[in-house]
Structure formats: C-alpha cells, structure tokens
Amino acid sequence: MTAIIEEAARRRTFAVISHPDAGKSTMTEALALHASAITEAGAVHGKAGRRGVTSDWMDMEKARGISITSAALRFEYRGHMFNLVDTPGHADFSEDTYRVLAAVDCAVMLLDAAKGMEPQTLKLFEVCRHRRIPVITFVNKWDRPGREALELLDEIEEKTGLRPTPITWPIGTGGFFHGVIDRVADRAVRYTRTPGGATKAIETDLTPEQAEAELGDDWTRASDEVELLGAIGADHDQKAFEGHESTPVLFGAALNNFGVGRLLDAMVDIAPAPAPRPDAKDVPRPLEEPFSGLVFKVQANMDPSHRDRIAFVRVCSGRFERGMVLTHAATGRPFATKYAQAVFGQERATIDEAYPGDVVGLVNATALRPGDTLYDGPSVEFPKIPSFAPEHFWTARCRDAGRAKQFRKGIEQMEAEGVVQVLRSEIRGDQSPVLAAVGPMQFDVVKHRLAGEFNTEIALDRLDFSLARITDAESAPILARQRGVEVFTRSIDGELLALFTDEWRMRGVLRDHPNLVLKALLADT
Numbered sequence: 289m290t291a292i293i294e295e296a297a298r299r300r301t302f303a304v305i306s307h308p309d310a311g312k313s314t315m316t317e318a319l320a321l322h323a324s325a326i327t328e329a330g331a332v333h334g335k336a337g338r339r340g341v342t343s344d345w346m347d348m349e350k351a352r353g354i355s356i357t358s359a360a361l362r363f364e365y366r367g368h369m370f371n372l373v374d375t376p377g378h379a380d381f382s383e384d385t386y387r388v389l390a391a392v393d394c395a396v397m398l399l400d401a402a403k404g405m406e407p408q409t410l411k412l413f414e415v416c417r418h419r420r421i422p423v424i425t426f427v428n429k430w431d432r433p434g435r436e437a438l439e440l441l442d443e444i445e446e447k448t449g450l451r452p453t454p455i456t457w458p459i460g461t462g463g464f465f466h467g468v469i470d471r472v473a474d475r476a477v478r479y480t481r482t483p484g485g486a487t488k489a490i491e492t493d494l495t496p497e498q499a500e501a502e503l504g505d506d507w508t509r510a511s512d513e514v515e516l517l518g519a520i521g522a523d524h525d526q527k528a529f530e531g532h533e534s535t536p537v538l539f540g541a542a543l544n545n546f547g548v549g550r551l552l553d554a555m556v557d558i559a560p561a562p563a564p565r566p567d568a569k570d571v572p573r574p575l576e577e578p579f580s581g582l583v584f585k586v587q588a589n590m591d592p593s594h595r596d597r598i599a600f601v602r603v604c605s606g607r608f609e610r611g612m613v614l615t616h617a618a619t620g621r622p623f624a625t626k627y628a629q630a631v632f633g634q635e636r637a638t639i640d641e642a643y644p645g646d647v648v649g650l651v652n653a654t655a656l657r658p659g660d661t662l663y664d665g666p667s668v669e670f671p672k673i674p675s676f677a678p679e680h681f682w683t684a685r686c687r688d689a690g691r692a693k694q695f696r697k698g699i700e701q702m703e704a705e706g707v708v709q710v711l712r713s714e715i716r717g718d719q720s721p722v723l724a725a726v727g728p729m730q731f732d733v734v735k736h737r738l739a740g741e742f743n744t745e746i747a748l749d750r751l752d753f754s755l756a757r758i759t760d761a762e763s764a765p766i767l768a769r770q771r772g773v774e775v776f777t778r779s780i781d782g783e784l785l786a787l788f789t790d791e792w793r794m795r796g797v798l799r800d801h802p803n804l805v806l807k808a809l810l811a812d813t
C-alpha cells in the first residue's frame with residue numbers, strides 16, 4: 289500500500305446532524321475530550337469557555353446561541369485522524385448545509401431521547417440519503433426521562449426507511465442510566481459519572497451475575513430486549529450500513545460522557561474511510577493520484593482581527609503539502625497554498641501536509657467559491673455541489689448613498705461565499721439587487737455582516753415570490769409581461785430566473801403559454 293492509501297484508510301471525515309438543542313455542541317466537546325490531539329492543541333476550554341470548540345465567531349450567533357458558520361475540527365483517536373465538519377445548527381435551512389455534507393464520508397445523527405426524530409434532523413437526514421452518506425444514530429440524553437428505546441427504533445425506521453441495528457442497548461431508563469449492553473463486543477458496561485462530566489466517564493465491565501445482582505429489573509429488562517433484537521435480526525451489517533439501508537444505533541449521554549468513547553470506536557471500526565470520488569465525468573479519481581480537493585465552504589472575516597477569507601477544502605486525492613502551487617479548475621489560474629491552516633474551533637494552526645479526507649483551510653482565498661476544484665498535475669474537476677432552489681426573495685438597498693461602493697463589495701462578497709444568490713434586472717437597477725435564499729435567516733446574516741464587516745447599513749424588503757424557475761431569452765420577455773411574475777439575471781452564472789408568487793401562478797402562466805421554458809433549479813434530485 290502506498291503511504292497515501294494508508295493515510296486515507298486512517299481518516300474518518302464526518303458531520304453531526306441534529307435538531308437544535310439535541311446536544312451537538314455538548315457532543316462535539318465530549319468527542320474532543322476523548323481525542324488527545326485537541327486537548328494538546330488547547331481547543332477545549334472546559335465548561336466556562338464552552339462553545340470555544342464550536343464555531344460561533346459572530347456576535348449574532350452568540351446573541352442567539354446558534355451556530356451559523358461552519359468549521360472543521362480535527363482530532364486523533366486510536367491512531368485515526370478524525371475530521372469533524374460542523375453543520376449549521378440553526379432551525380433555518382441554508383445552502384451551507386448541503387455543501388458541508390458534500391465534504392463528509394459519514395454522518396452521526398444525534399437524537400434527543402425524549403424527542404426522537406425532529407424536523408431539522410429529518411431534513412438533514414434527507415440530504416444524507418440524497419448523497420448516499422452512511423448514517424450512525426446516537427440517541428443522546430439517555431440520563432433524562434425519555435421515550436422507550438424500542439419505540440425510538442420504530443420511529444427511526446418509519447421516518448428514515450433505514451433498518452436500525454443497535455450496537456449498544458441501554459440498561460435503565462428515565463434518568464436511571466446505568467450503562468449499556470454492547471451487542472457487538474458482547475459485554476455489559478456500567479458507566480460512572482465523573483464530577484461535572486469534565487473527564488471521561490468511568491467504564492466498568494459487569495458479568496451477567498454482577499449485573500443481575502446490582503441492577504435488578506433494569507438489567508432483566510435490557511437483556512430481554514437484547515434477546516428480542518437478536519431474534520428479529522437487528523444486527524449490524526456493514527454492507528447494508530454502507531449501502532444506506534441500515535443505521536447502527538448507540539445510546540448515551542454526551543453531557544456525562546456516557547457512550548461517547550463507544551461512538552468513536554464505532555467510527556473507527558465501521559465508518560467508511562475516504563474512497564475514490566467521482567469527478568465531473570463520473571470517473572472515480574483514485575486516492576493515490578496527485579492532489580485534488582473540493583472547496584465546500586468559503587468564510588470571510590472569521591476572525592475580526594485578521595481580515596481574511598478562508599476556503600475550506602476537502603482533500604479528495606493525493607498528498608497536500610503547504611506551499612504547493614495548485615490549479616484552480618474554474619479559472620485555470622495557479623493558486624498558492626502558502627497559508628494553509630487547520631482550524632480547531634477558533635484556534636488555528638498551520639498545517640504542513642494533509643491526506644484524503646482531511647479538511648484544510650486556505651487563507652486569502654479570494655478567487656475560490658464553494659464547489660470549486662483545486663488540483664495538482666493533470667486537470668480534474670469534481671461535480672458542482674447542487675445549488676438548491678431559493679424560496680425567499682428580498683430586495684436590498686444601501687441606506688447611505690455615500691457607501692454605495694462598500695454596499696456593492698459586500699453584496700459581491702455574500703454572493704461569492706454563497707450566503708445568498710444575487711438577482712438583478714434592468715427595471716430594478718444596480719442599486720437594488722434582489723437576494724435569494726433557501727431559508728430566511730440568510731438575510732439577517734447579510735444585514736449583520738454588511739454592518740459589521742463593511743460598515744454599511746442596509747434596508748431589506750420582502751418580495752412576494754416563493755418559486756423560481758430557470759428560463760431562456762425567448763421565454764423571458766413573455767414571462768416579464770405576466771402578472772405575478774418577474775424575470776431576473778442571476779449574477780453568479782448569468783442564468784435567467786423567473787420568479788412566481790406561487791405554484792398556482794406558474795401553472796396559470798403555463799396554461800396560457802404552454803411552450804415557455806421553465807426548468808427547476810434543483811440540479812441533482
């Protein structure tokens with residue numbers, strides 16, 4: 289095996305998908321606690337500084353207690369290098385989420401034991417299904433009163449269509465979480481909390497006799513249920529898991545660090561390592577080919593004291609070395625990587641080399657956009673990350689005419705980062721572009737960032753459109769004459785977009801003009 293293939297085999301690149309409040313930040317900290325590299329890097333700040341490890345750079349995020357931006361966290365466990373890519377945790381849905389999931393090989397679906405499958409979890413799960421990303425389920429907060437474990441399995445199956453295959457099974461419920469039966473390792477483990485959950489939980493092996501004597505009815509019930517699971521064949525099957533037919537399930541409590549180590553072990557043992565990624569011609573690019581990487585996220589001004597712009601790149605093949613001069617597939621121009629960094633939450637460290645699966649932050653990446661490919665050697669390009677159809681449309685206007693230039697620059701920046709799409713038309717003019725997004729919170733982000741980073745106050749007004757379709761130059765003038773329809777040019781790619789108030793309006797227009805060209809924006813479903 290070449291060094292590159294060996295290095296790739298020990299990479300695990302994943303995201304945690306969950307509904308807000310299910311415990312993603314707590315889980316991230318608990319994972320980092322298990323991982324020596326991060327502790328040494330000083331990225332875990334303990335309870336007082338909690339969230340230091342996550343990615344809330346923006347004041348707005350702090351105020352709302354949500355995480356809007358995404359970062360990658362790198363840590364080592366059992367000789368494996370983990371890259372945890374952060375998904376936006378807010379209830380609003382943005383394109384960011386799709387892009388981030390383009391960078392991972394596996395997802396951990398985190399459920400709140402009392403709430404089960406919540407709407408945001410399900411939406412994120414749909415993206416995983418669509419991208420065929422294998423999903424491991426972690427039922428969190430088992431230390432609190434919640435639902436029946438068997439009932440939760442039914443719900444997972446019903447809502448995701450995946451067959452749940454528990455790896456661990458809880459002993460005790462409703463606040464009496466003694467430990468788990470590990471169905472794969474065939475052992476019973478008792479968890480003992482360390483004060484404040486500040487260190488790893490203490491795990492003690494129990495023989496069935498000890499378990500019965502010490503845990504009584506809770507043990508009997510758990511072992512009966514485990515027998516039932518065996519009888520119905522709910523056992524882990526690697527092929528079914530990788531083929532998106534089943535989901536291994538673990539139970540735990542991130543707050544007390546119960547079951548978190550077991551989750552990491554499961555990731556090492558069963559989560560897929562980086563594999564050859566299909567290029568735009570659908571030819572898988574072997575891992576040992578020269579360097580290639582996919583830009584999945586561009587973030588400007590993460591740190592107000594360094595006015596910079598970081599592009600997060602997932603390494604798809606080859607070895608990355610800092611200082612390499614790569615080619616930017618979209619423009620054919622060279623791209624120097626002198627300032628490559630690994631990002632640990634808010635902290636950064638220079639990274640000198642990286643392998644498939646790793647996430648590298650490239651500083652001063654003004655030319656890079658989400659979905660772009662960088663490569664070394666012969667040309668390669670990965671498929672564009674699908675751009676999802678916006679459903680919300682607002683006009684933006686600069687409040688102070690003296691700051692028109694900064695306004696223009698700021699809007700361009702938001703477009704380049706993919707925060708919003710920018711639509712323009714002659715009728716509305718350059719001073720008043722229309723911003724389009726999948727979720728309405730993106731407009732708050734634009735407003736906040738223009739004020740904070742470009743010192744420009746903007747006024748936003750909601751437009752009464754909810755549907756966009758791609759059209760062509762012949763259909764555009766006909767559409768422009770219809771009531772409840774407006775035609776724009778999308779500035780990033782020059783596509784003509786027709787906006788409709790609603791589906792009903794679009795159907796009405798099509799009835800009168802059946803030959804109009806109207807294509808859905810979803811490239812990939």
Ligand code: G4P
Pocket residue numbers: 306307308309310311312313314315377428429430431432540541542543544
């Ligand atoms: P999020 O990032 O998914 O939004 O969730 P977060 O980790 O912030 O957790 C949400 C709340 O759930 C927090 O409580 C957190 O302490 C709690 N929590 C997370 N995991 C567990 C668990 O395993 N057991 C129990 N009992 N609680 C858990 P909070 O009161 O909102 O915040 P805090 O004051 O504790 O920071």
